[in-house]
Amino acid sequence: MIRITFFILLVFSISTQAQTDCNCQKNFDEIYQKVRDNYAAYSMKVTPTTKPKFDALSKKIKDASAGVTDPKECYKILKEWTEFFKDGHLFINTQIPYIDAEPKAVIEKRAASISTQKYTSEPIFQAYLTENLAKLTPVEGIWESDDKAYRLGIIKDATKEGKFYGFLLGKKDELWTAGKTKFVLEQLEENKYKSTYYYADFTSETIISNQIKNLLVMEGIYKFSKLSPIPKVFASQDDLIHRVPDYRVERLDSNNTLIILPPFTMANAELYVSELVKQNASLIKASKNLIIDLRNNPGGDENVFDELFQYIGNGPIVRKGSKMRASVENLILLNHELKSIQDYPQYAKNLDPKLRSIIRNMQMHPGTMIDAPDKAFEVKPNTNNPKKVVILLNKNTASSAESVSLEAKQSSKTILMGTNTKGAFDYTEVRDWGLPCYAWRLALPLGMSYRLPTNPLENVGIKPDVKIPDTEADWVGFAVKYLNMLK
Numbered sequence: 001m002i003r004i005t006f007f008i009l010l011v012f013s014i015s016t017q018a019q020t021d022c023n024c025q026k027n028f029d030e031i032y033q034k035v036r037d038n039y040a041a042y043s044m045k046v047t048p049t050t051k052p053k054f055d056a057l058s059k060k061i062k063d064a065s066a067g068v069t070d071p072k073e074c075y076k077i078l079k080e081w082t083e084f085f086k087d088g089h090l091f092i093n094t095q096i097p098y099i100d101a102e103p104k105a106v107i108e109k110r111a112a113s114i115s116t117q118k119y120t121s122e123p124i125f126q127a128y129l130t131e132n133l134a135k136l137t138p139v140e141g142i143w144e145s146d147d148k149a150y151r152l153g154i155i156k157d158a159t160k161e162g163k164f165y166g167f168l169l170g171k172k173d174e175l176w177t178a179g180k181t182k183f184v185l186e187q188l189e190e191n192k193y194k195s196t197y198y199y200a201d202f203t204s205e206t207i208i209s210n211q212i213k214n215l216l217v218m219e220g221i222y223k224f225s226k227l228s229p230i231p232k233v234f235a236s237q238d239d240l241i242h243r244v245p246d247y248r249v250e251r252l253d254s255n256n257t258l259i260i261l262p263p264f265t266m267a268n269a270e271l272y273v274s275e276l277v278k279q280n281a282s283l284i285k286a287s288k289n290l291i292i293d294l295r296n297n298p299g300g301d302e303n304v305f306d307e308l309f310q311y312i313g314n315g316p317i318v319r320k321g322s323k324m325r326a327s328v329e330n331l332i333l334l335n336h337e338l339k340s341i342q343d344y345p346q347y348a349k350n351l352d353p354k355l356r357s358i359i360r361n362m363q364m365h366p367g368t369m370i371d372a373p374d375k376a377f378e379v380k381p382n383t384n385n386p387k388k389v390v391i392l393l394n395k396n397t398a399s400s401a402e403s404v405s406l407e408a409k410q411s412s413k414t415i416l417m418g419t420n421t422k423g424a425f426d427y428t429e430v431r432d433w434g435l436p437c438y439a440w441r442l443a444l445p446l447g448m449s450y451r452l453p454t455n456p457l458e459n460v461g462i463k464p465d466v467k468i469p470d471t472e473a474d475w476v477g478f479a480v481k482y483l484n485m486l487k
Contacts, residue, residue, distance in 0.1 A: 022069065022436065022437030022438060023065075023066075023067060023068060023069050023437065024065035024066075024067075024068035024069070024073070024074035024077060024078070024437070025062065025065040025066045025067075025068070026436040026437050027065070027074065027078060027435045027436060027437050027438070027440060028061055028062055028065045028077075028078055028081070029062075030433075030435050030436055030442075031078060031081070031082070031092070031435065031442055032058065032062075032081075034329070034433050034442055034444060035085075035090070035442075035444065037327055037328075037329060038325060038327045038329050038330050038444060038446065039085075039090065039325070039444055039445065039446075040322075040323065040324060040325040040369070040427065040428075040429070040445050040446055040447050040448045041085070041087065041426075041427055041445065041448050041452075042325075044448075044452070044453060045084070045085050045086075045087075054084060057080070057081060057084055058081065061077060061078065061080060061081040064077050065077050065078065071094070071098070071438045072098045074437075074438070075092065075094055075098045076098070078092060079092065086458065086459060087426075087427050087445065087458065088398070088399075088422070088424035088458075088459075089399070089424065089427045089428075089430045089443060089444075089445045090427070090442075090443065090444055090445060091442075091443050092435075092440055092441070092442055092443075093432060093440060093441040093442070093443055094438070094440050095439060095440070102201065107175070107201050107202060108175065110201070110202035110203065111175045111176075111180075111202045113202075114180065114181050114198060114202060115165070115181045116167070116177065116179045116180050116181065117153070117155060117165055117167040117179045117180075117181065118179065119153055119155070119167070119169075119179060120177075120178040120179040121169065121170070121178060122142065122151065122153075122169040122170070125142065125153045125155075125169060126142065126228060128155075129141060129142070129228060129229060133229060136229065137156060137164075138191075138211065139154055139164055139185065139193075139211055139216070140154050140155055140156060140164070141153070141154060141226050141227070141228050141229055142169065142226070142227045142228040143166070143216060143224040143225065143226050143227065144224060144225055144227055145222050145223070145224050146222065146223040146224070146225065147222075150168070150182065150222070150224075151168075151169045151170060151227075152166045152167060152168060152169060152182055152224065153166070153167050153169050154166045154167075154185070154216075155167070162186060162187035163184070163185070163186050163187070164184070164185040164186075164187075164193075165181050165183075165184055165185075166181065166182045166183040166184070166185065167179055167180060167181050167182060168180050168182055175202070176200075181198065182197070182198055183195055183196060183197045183198060183218070184196045185209060188208075188473070188474060188477075191210060191211040191212070192208065192209070192210055192211075192474070192477075193208070193209045193210075193211075194206065194208065194473040194474070195207050195208065195209040195218055197218060197221055197222075205221070206473055207219050207220060207221060207473075208473060208474050208475075208476070208477075210243070212235050212239050212243050212244060213231065213233045213234055213235045213236075213239065214226045214231035214233065214234045214235060215235050215239075215244060217243070217244055219246075220246065220296065223244065246260065246262070247260050247261060247262045247272070247273075247276065248260055248276075249276060249277070249279075249280035249283060249284065251283060251287070252291070252476070252480055253480065253484075255287065255288040255289055255483065255484060256287060256288070256289045256290075256291060256479075256480050256483055256484070257283055257284055257287035257289070257290055257291070257386075258291045258293065258476060259276075259277075259284075259290065259291070259292050259293065259308070260293040261273060261292065261293065261294060261297065261304070261305075262304075263297055263298050263299075263300060264297065264298070264299050264300030264301050264302065264304040264305070264399075264400055264401060265298060265299070265300035265301070266300070268346075269300065269301060269304045270301055270303045270304045270306075270346075271346070273304050273305070273307055273308075274306075274307045277307045277308060278307070284311055284385075284386065285311075285384070285385055286385065287385055287386055288385055288386060288387050288388070288483075289386050289387060289388045289389070289390065289483040290311060290312075290386035290388075290389045290390070291389075291390045291391075291392065291476060291479050291480070291483075292308065292389065292390070292391045292392070293392045293476070294391055294392060294393055294397050294401045294404075294405060295392050295393065295394040295396065295397060295418065295475070296394065296396040296397070297396075297397055297398070297401035298396070298398050298399060298401065299398050299399025299400035299401045299402065299403075299424070299425070300399070300400060301400070302319070302400035302403060302404055303350050305400075305404040305407075306377065309377040309379060309407075309408075310377075310379060311386055311389070312379075312389050312408050312411050312413060312414060313377060313379030313410070313411045313413075314379070314381055314382055314383075314411050314412060314413055315379060315380070315381050315410075315411065316376055316377065316378055316379060316410075317376070317377040317379060317407055317408070317410045317411065318374055318375070318376050318377070318407075318410065319374060319375040319376075319377070319403075319407055320374055320449075320450040321371055321372030321373050321374050321375070321450070322371075322372045322428040322429050322447030322448060322449060322450065323369045323370070323371060323372070323447060323448050323449075323450060323452070324358060324362070324369065324370055324371075324372050324429055324446050324447040325369055325446055325447070326361070326362035326365055326366050326367060326368050326369070326370050327367070328366070330362065330446050331359065331362045331363065331366075333431055333433075333446075334355055334358060334359050334362070334446075335359060337351075337355060337431075338351075338352065338355045338356065338359065341355075354372070354373060354375075357372070357373045358370070358372050358373070371450075372429070372447060379411075386413065387413065388413055388415060388483055388486065389408065389411070389413045389414050389415070390414075390415045390416075390417050390479045390482070390483060391405050391408060391414060391415070391416050391417065392417055392418050392475055392476070392479065393405060393416055393417070393418040393419065393420075393421050393462065393464055394418050394419050394421070395419055395420065395421065395422055395461070396422060397418075397421040397422060397462075398421065398422035398423075398424040398425070399422075399424050399425050400425065401421075402421045402422070402423075402424070402425040402457075402461070402462055403425045403449075405421070405462060406462060415465050415466060416462060416464045416465045416466070417464050417465065417466040417467075417468060417475075417478075417479055417482070418464050418466075418467070418468050418475065419464060419467065419468065420460070420461035420462065420463055420464070421461035421462045422461055423457050423458050423459045423460045423461035423462075424458065424459075425449065425457065425458075426448060426449050426451070426452055426456055426457060426458035427445035427447070427448050427449070427458070428445055428446075428447040428448060428449060429445060429446040429447035430443055430444065430445050430446070431443075431444060431446055432444065466482060
């Protein structure tokens, strides 16, 4: 799990001045040394059994990197070496991603498979709306995205009741032409739709959309405002606070409240979530059940989650410290970080005491694996609301979003629901190091989970207590039905 935000990583990592005579082998030599001397899991990954393969790969990469000056080519060479460790937190940050472009023919084939509606301009579609005004369903009409990037028409399917198409009212490029379907809505209940949204490359994602009066909220993707026909009712202030925002606390029914959390990498996420929870404390306490949505949360600062433990726990919850490698360079880096955070009180509050403990322990036990301090959340046994807490997880729930989910399982209230998580939280305390060339940086875990080596979950993930079927589009609705059936 990444224990500090990306901002802190940039501020507190030790940098190396880029050189004008750059070549790929310089970066490889630096990466090899940093991993060998500082990576917490090095001795677990490079064993007597794996060492011959590792040594052969290292020689291959060193030879291949010699004389290479093109950054993209260099990245591909070095990535093969870092992938040996099978650790999502050990990677090269190139700042500019090197991704092979998908062949145009493949994109064109996907585009051709997506339907085009017959209304190819806004005036033509507006004429249809005016003529059929009395027959229109509430979702039909002209809509505009909140960033003004899309102006769309929504029209019902000619044959299938409850099915609608959102389509472009103007040309975007040679493939995204006027009339091209941007999304498909299939009504699940009043104002709720299973939605298939098509991205710029015509790949798709299935999500839930809710029509909230004059707004269409496509969860995690877009919000649209209705322009025509002119809406008769508009979203209220309460809607704009509790139903529309991406990150929110929302009362779903008399028993259930939903909390959607931001990614833990978001700037000032800890303060944001703390205020969000405090402002909605009465709503949370009045709810029999709480649903916390951690789907697609990549992790980041685990302290973001702390404000919720008072509602999750029915006894103390302990955040176990990592096992950390007490190398010379790790000690120098953490000392530098400790000095740097003094200028940032919002980070020093949590990090200062922890860093001092780790540094003291490393100084006393150089060259060993030391234990970082635990953190206890003192929650007294209680039978208060919420009685049950569901945490929604999916394959993109990663890093510290995974670790806090396991911490929440220390409470008998907690039910993990969804699918297996990503499995990217065995290796912890990630910091980054400057590399000699291309202004690249190496992200490297200084620690590893207390669970290792007995219970590894890297690339496996957390298995949910309740699996949500692949055919289920409305995960929140599924959770509500499940909780309402409990006694």
